[in-house]
Amino acid sequence: SEVVEKAILTHLSSGADAKIDDTFVWAAANKLDHNAVVGSVKSLLVDAYVSAEELFTSFYTLSKEAQDVVENGSQEMRVLAALVESGEGLSMPDLQAKVGKNVCKIGMGNCMKNKWAKKDGDKLVALKTLEEVADETKDKLKALQDADGNPEGIMSDKEVTMLKKRKLVSLVKRNSFAVTRGEHYAPNRVKKAADLTKEMLDSGAWKTTPFKPYNFLTVGEKVGGGYLHPLLKVRAEFRKILMQMGFQEMPTNKWVESSFWNFDSLFQPQSHPARDAHDTFFIKEPAATVSVPEDYYERVKEMHEKGGSGSIGYRYDFKREEAFKNLLRTHTTAVSSQMLYKLANQPGGFKPARYFSIDRVFRNETMDATHLCEFHQVEGLVADYNLSLGDLIGTIETFFKKIGITQLRFKPAFNPYTEPSMEIFGYHPDLKKWTEIGNSGMFRPEMLAPMGLPENVRVIAWGLSLERPTMIKYRIKNIRDLFGHKVEMARTRTAPICRFEEA
Numbered sequence: 105s106e107v108v109e110k111a112i113l114t115h116l117s118s119g120a121d122a123k124i125d126d127t128f129v130w131a132a133a134n135k136l137d138h139n140a141v142v143g144s145v146k147s148l149l150v151d152a153y154v155s156a157e158e159l160f161t162s163f164y165t166l167s168k169e170a171q172d173v174v175e176n177g178s179q180e181m182r183v184l185a186a187l188v189e190s191g192e193g194l195s196m197p198d199l200q201a202k203v204g205k206n207v208c209k210i211g212m213g214n215c216m217k218n219k220w221a222k223k224d225g226d227k228l229v230a231l232k233t234l235e236e237v238a239d240e241t242k243d244k245l246k247a248l249q250d251a252d253g254n255p256e257g258i259m260s261d262k263e264v265t266m267l268k269k270r271k272l273v274s275l276v277k278r279n280s281f282a283v284t285r286g287e288h289y290a291p292n293r294v295k296k297a298a299d300l301t302k303e304m305l306d307s308g309a310w311k312t313t314p315f316k317p318y319n320f321l322t323v324g325e326k327v328g329g330g331y332l333h334p335l336l337k338v339r340a341e342f343r344k345i346l347m348q349m350g351f352q353e354m355p356t357n358k359w360v361e362s363s364f365w366n367f368d369s370l371f372q373p374q375s376h377p378a379r380d381a382h383d384t385f386f387i388k389e390p391a392a393t394v395s396v397p398e399d400y401y402e403r404v405k406e407m408h409e410k411g412g413s414g415s416i417g418y419r420y421d422f423k424r425e426e427a428f429k430n431l432l433r434t435h436t437t438a439v440s441s442q443m444l445y446k447l448a449n450q451p452g453g454f455k456p457a458r459y460f461s462i463d464r465v466f467r468n469e470t471m472d473a474t475h476l477c478e479f480h481q482v483e484g485l486v487a488d489y490n491l492s493l494g495d496l497i498g499t500i501e502t503f504f505k506k507i508g509i510t511q512l513r514f515k516p517a518f519n520p521y522t523e524p525s526m527e528i529f530g531y532h533p534d535l536k537k538w539t540e541i542g543n544s545g546m547f548r549p550e551m552l553a554p555m556g557l558p559e560n561v562r563v564i565a566w567g568l569s570l571e572r573p574t575m576i577k578y579r580i581k582n583i584r585d586l587f588g589h590k591v592e593m594a595r596t597r598t599a600p601i602c603r604f605e606e607a
């Protein structure tokens with residue numbers, strides 16, 4: 105602190121050979137904290153205001169018990185005094201009552217060892233008078249205390265060890281400094297400037313201002329910038345790949361959707377189990393959407409109830425209330441259907457398009473090492489005339505090839521909105537196994553016809569999670585280490601950028 109620093113400099117101002125012999129002693133005498141004094145000495149050393157020599161001092165201090173011995177005599181002396189006073193000796197209980205339990209215990213043992221007393225029946229009797237013995241323990245301790253804890257010339261090492269064993273003294277080691285004036289001593293310290301300022305330039309003060317020297321060896325401060333989460337690193341790479349393939353990104357920044365867009369527009373019947381609160385998070389406030397395109401709504405309702413385009417529909421009462429329920433989207437296909445509806449109804453009519461998105465979806469799942477209630481879905485679709493299943497397989501193969509997966513297998517599957525549907529399996533060369541990596545299909549006419557898309561337009565689409573490839577890429581075993589409140593910040597900070605080698 106400045107006060108301590110000032111005190112040191114002032115102390116040294118009395119003359120060229122002014123000195124602090126020992127900072128520890130000096131600090132105590134001046135009622136200063138020794139740590140603060142040492143801190144200031146080290147700081148003053150840097151600018152050579154002082155020179156200092158390190159002192160290593162060790163000395164003995166007396167315990168509380170030893171203080172008592174110095175004042176009232178050793179335990180053995182007090183026991184002997186009690187025995188002498190009693191004349192014919194004392195029984196244990198009587199001795200204890202007289203000198204106290206602790207003094208009795210220690211003093212008795214030492215008296216017998218010194219042959220100052222002996223047992224006689226159940227009594228302890230004195231063998232010496234007080235004049236015949238000396239209280240060496242007390243004398244040694246007092247001498248040590250008078251010599252500031254330095255035993256040299258007062259007692260042998262063996263005697264010191266004895267006192268230590270009796271826990272009467274303990275060794276204290278202390279580091280302190282002897283301080284004298286330094287090469288650049290001055291009674292007042294001028295702080296060196298760390299930076300050149302505009303004010304110094306304006307006033308000309310820079311000419312006389314003392315500056316701190318540059319420290320070229322110091323480690324630079326870490327740049328506290330932002331870091332992309334591993335998921336976002338993989339997303340950036342997937343986005344680049346999909347854009348290279350001619351796909352445009354869909355606006356998926358809206359997490360709340362109506363059941364109408366999330367399910368009904370996709371020809372998913374209103375009684376479908378996925379539309380249960382067990383699987384889907386419904387919104388309480390506002391519980392219902394405001395509007396849907398009414399003419400389109402009518403055509404969707406008609407398709408569910410009665411069919412069309414060669415389909416017989418589901419044959420149930422389509423409920424507006426069910427369609428209007430708000431929810432957290434369960435897939436980004438809810439956005440795909442809105443984009444296709446727009447594509448069909450844009451000015452100038454339908455034009456072929458390729459769309460993709462990578463964003464959050466939400467499902468009411470039981471959470472475990474690989475499942476959370478939300479994940480990121482990568483979704484792609486191509487809308488064009490007369491597309492075939494071959495186009496879908498080709499597009500998927502091209503995409504996965506770009507992220508290093510060449511061996512793909514397709515397995516027939518079911519989705520309410522695609523026919524045919526295929527689950528995608530990929531052989532992972534690192535993991536050496538086949539894993540499910542996505543879902544795909546051709547959107548059904550029951551979905552596309554109500555939107556108003558031309559009859560020979562086909563839409564091929566696929567979806568996969570972003571988490572799965574990210575966990576494989578970054579070797580993360582538990583999804584909780586990737587996403588959520590248990591994620592280590594350092595992991596995000598140090599995660600390398602993501603590059604996929606095209607196979």
Ligand code: PHE
Binds near residue numbers: 434435437522565568
């Ligand atoms: N929406 C599907 C899912 O949630 C993925 C998918 C997208 C399947 C497009 C087929 C076509 O898994």
